[in-house]
Amino acid sequence: MPNHTEIYKHKAETYYKLISKQNNLVYTIEKIRPIKGLDIVDLGAGTGRLASVLAEEAKSIIALDASQEMLNITKKRLKKAGFTNWKTIVSDLRKLPLQDQSADLVVAGWSICYLGSENNPYWEQDIYKVIKEMKRVLRSNGTIIIFETHGTGVTSPAPPDFLKKYYTALVDDYGFSHQCIRLDYTFDHINQAEELTRFFFGNDLADKVVRENLVQLPECARFCGCKYN
Numbered sequence: 001m002p003n004h005t006e007i008y009k010h011k012a013e014t015y016y017k018l019i020s021k022q023n024n025l026v027y028t029i030e031k032i033r034p035i036k037g038l039d040i041v042d043l044g045a046g047t048g049r050l051a052s053v054l055a056e057e058a059k060s061i062i063a064l065d066a067s068q069e070m071l072n073i074t075k076k077r078l079k080k081a082g083f084t085n086w087k088t089i090v091s092d093l094r095k096l097p098l099q100d101q102s103a104d105l106v107v108a109g110w111s112i113c114y115l116g117s118e119n120n121p122y123w124e125q126d127i128y129k130v131i132k133e134m135k136r137v138l139r140s141n142g143t144i145i146i147f148e149t150h151g152t153g154v155t156s157p158a159p160p161d162f163l164k165k166y167y168t169a170l171v172d173d174y175g176f177s178h179q180c181i182r183l184d185y186t187f188d189h190i191n192q193a194e195e196l197t198r199f200f201f202g203n204d205l206a207d208k209v210v211r212e213n214l215v216q217l218p219e220c221a222r223f224c225g226c227k228y229n
């Protein structure tokens, strides 16, 4: 399996190329919380998948990530689109450099899972810290939306074993509701599908992509929503 920390530090452009093959999630978010006029925080914003589509309607958006290299792409995208209502901050999700009750909506896409993985011996404490921080920065009636994987290369939800306890905790301990959606990749051609899946998901999936000619690669995602305060 490729080293994702290395990817977020040295191969941000290729990550961006990969996720640009998936659909825009703005309509999914809008259904949970209409975004017009909201102060929004994007945790683990990466190359700006969520921040770049939320910026148009948001009052303000703060994109946080541990990787400056990933945020550089977010910056470039937001500047190019002409938005001025944003800032980026390099920060860890467990300690947010944000004021209490300063946001209406906190989103986190495929980022908290790195702390919630059972491979992290402190996953329970870390998830507690992240959720506590999210609640602290939210205003009353604020909303949290978390996106995570339910499997790539599968057509029905198949959460990875090492994330199952974290997903259960979101529902049972923190009161999130959840739903699964398809978030397939539509690649331009099979060589690109192979190159980008090998880059991020590793050889097993890339070999399957080639074997089954998966120019359209299925993915299941799960989003969890919760209102606090």
Ligand SMILES: C[S@@+](CC[C@H](N)C(=O)[O-])C[C@H]1O[C@@H](n2cnc3c(N)ncnc32)[C@H](O)[C@@H]1O
Binding pocket: 008, 019, 043, 044, 045, 046, 047, 048, 049, 050, 064, 065, 066, 067, 070, 091, 092, 093, 094, 108, 109, 110, 111, 112, 114, 115
């Ligand atoms: C899979 S990418 C997701 C990026 C973006 N949200 C998206 O949907 O494409 C995961 C991101 O989470 C960030 N990340 C992981 N752990 C983090 C932590 N503890 N604090 C801050 N950022 C973190 C990584 O640097 C990376 O940019």
